[in-house]
């Protein structure tokens with residue numbers, strides 16, 4: 001049994017580790033997140049291999065550059081066959097719109113399925129003090145909502161956000177907007193270094209459409225059993 005709303009983070013370092021974990025999880029997990037450490041370490045073969053296993057891939061490389069460069073980078077990643085890509089919303093409206101428009105145009109030209117494009121609003125590692133030191137006056141929560149609206153206006157499919165912000169974003173951006181939330185911890189599990197955590201059910205109830213979960217699955221003694229327990233909990237919210 002799988003749940004397409006669960007994205008398991010592949011925070012491992014080698015192709016051998018990837019193959020071992022994906023094989024262990026088997027049919028329980030259909031969607032994986034590849035971050036910059038793994039991608040920069042092993043390259044595009046990780047996306048190709050996951051696609052060959054019929055898995056969806058969220059390529060979490062958080063592009064942030066001038067519009068032309070970010071759009072070119074997104075188009076290169078689109079050709080790898082990922083299901084979902086992302087950019088930083090703080091790159092601005094023109095950057096997001098250029099990347100989104102060019103990705104759609106190139107995918108249509110190539111006749112391939114266009115990935116979803118989402119935006120990182122404010123990194124969940126940034127606290128109000130860091131934010132003020134950067135010279136930014138708005139409350140973080142207000143900035144998150146503002147950036148989510150900007151991403152939507154630029155044509156993006158959704159945002160990455162903490163579960164704490166999910167309900168505000170849902171209210172501001174309507175029902176079809178993707179809200180992808182990391183920092184998820186099943187009740188009773190170790191929080192590790194995450195501070196603003198939510199359970200799978202509360203994140204989904206607040207409006208998250210996808211949950212990114214790393215250590216509670218890959219660091220568990222029995223990763224498949226851990227994933228299935230999480231999926232059972234998620235199934236309570238449909």
Ligand code: C5P
Pocket residue numbers: 009011035123124125160182183184192194212213214215216
């Ligand atoms: O192990 P854990 O469940 O904390 O992993 C969460 C994953 O989501 C990690 O790959 C982490 O880098 C990523 N992430 C995050 N917070 C963000 C964006 C991404 O934890 N704001």
